[in-house]
Amino acid sequence: MQKASSWLLAGVLSTSVAIAQADTLEERMSAFEARASAAEKRAAAAELQTQALARELQQIRLTNPALQPAAPTAAAIPTPTLDARVEKLEARQQSMEKQGGTEHLTDGFSFKGYARSGLLIDEGLGGGRGGPYITPAGSVGGAVGRLGNEDDTYVRMDLSKEIYAQNGTRSKFTVSIADGVETANDWTANESKLNVRQVFTELDHLAAFKGNSVFENSTLWAGKRFDRDNFDIHWLDSDVVFLAGTGGGIYDVQMNKDWRSNYSLIGRTYGDFSKGGIDANVQSYILTSNQFFDEGQWQWMFNAIGSKKNDFGTRTNQAGLTPADSGLHSMLANHQKNFFGREGFFKTALLYGQGLGAEVKNIGSDGELISDARALRLALYGETPVAPGWRIGPSLLAEQSKNRYVKGDDYRWLTLNMRLANEINSNFEMAYEVSWQTMNLDPKGYLQRNAVNGNFWKFTVAPTFKPDVGDLLTRPELRVFASFMNWSSDLDRYSTSGSFGKTDFNAGGVWQYGIQMETWF
DSSP states (O other): OOHHHHHHHHHHHTTTTOOGGGGHHHHHHHHHHHHHHHHHTTOOGGGHHHHHHHHHHHHHHHOOOGSSSOOOOOOOOHHHHHHHHHHHHHHHHHHHHHHHHHTTTTTTEEEEEEEEEEEETTTSBBOOOOOOOOOGGGTOOOOOOOOOOOOEEEEEEEEEEEOOOTTTTEEEEEEEEEEEOOOOOOOOOTTOOEEEEEEEEESSOOOTTTTOOTOOOEEEEEEEEEEETOOGGGGGTTTEEEEEEEEEEEEEEEETEEEEEEEEEEEEEEEEEETTTTEEEEEEEEEEEEEEEETTTTEEEEEEOOOGGSSOOOOOOOSSSSSSSEEEEEEEEEEEEETTTTTSEEEEEEEEEEEEEOOOTTTTTOOTOTTTTTEEEEEEEEEEETTEEEEEEEEEEEEEEESSSSSEEEEEEEEEEEEEEEEEEEEEEEEEEEEEEEEEEEEEEGOOOOOEEEEEEEEEEEEESSOOOOOOTOOOOOEEEEEEEEEEEGGGGSSSSSSTTTTOOOOOOOOEEEEEEEEEE
């Protein structure tokens, strides 16, 4: 550090002699700034000083003509002022380095997570049945309202570590660990599904891209991850679109002022299949283009999916047909930062897929689809205040798909859901949810499922405590609830393996009660 300081001060003093050395001074100042940034990252307690340091360096550039493209005469350069400021900054950096010493584990470390856990009790004091995909339509993605309808414990933890290089490049490593169980016991090792869901590294603020208007703000990544721009309807616990797998890509390629682009190539595995005693690992590959326009208000996503080993000789899906070996998927979405001119937000998405792309939510995840498969889905949802102390979150999710797994099969369903909250005081609100779903499903015997046509509806009341009211998405929430569900008796015939149709869980009306926490940060 002392040697570097001498170089810097020598550069500063030389500006008073020859303007021609201004570029050298600027390079040394840039190097000094990078070292200061690295030192600050090693000293978490000096974060506020980092901001002050950045302001000091900016002020130096503004007040020192030697650092500007059109330099004045040497006499016009305020060398004493510059020297004094550099000495001050050098002293401050040394002080921060003494405070930080060597890099600490917590420097650049962040922890994010999501969790829910609670009891679901039926009216006979037995274990309740629930989940957003409880209905027959849930087998093809038809979610219903989740409030008062969850019987599991799920947790996901995202751990990240950021490191800055001296040239200003930032690297970020992230690992996500998740688990989900339905037992209420404290020790659930036998039921655990503990899993590493993400492990990837990003590089941004790349020094090599500095000054390049297209790539300067881009982020490179590789590894196993969820796509950064996935988005969901929280009230239904359903992603609108979910792209995930292992691969790599680049985010935020700035094509022009109002247009940025993401590109990626990721892989997924459909499973191991045996042919002639040889195991073949069947992979699918998803090439993605994600375009954003008008500050992200409009989004056009296109995916091309290929899986050549998913279509060979004796390989068949569970209906006895040869599955697709390719597919296309596209989504047009609009992200409004208000609710039709009111406070809140509103999102709209139209999705289409064919072949392996006919699973329009979890892109490329279903290897059972046949080449004739077609699907069209519409998603609408948002949140806004409707009166003093009242907020509403409406949503609509609907899909029609044909020839998914069997030629001639037909799946049609539509969900309407409304989450409503009434603020009682600063920490307590009454939450309500109404959910209705209609479906007409004809699976043509796939997985021994029967054709059904009917409706499902649910109403939930949930007294809720939270840190602050005024937003439906504020967490954590601690809630108790009571839910009433009912459905058309025809739906009990859909499948012998589903929840509906059991002797203690069939049409006619079911009350369920519970207590739950939900949090994210």
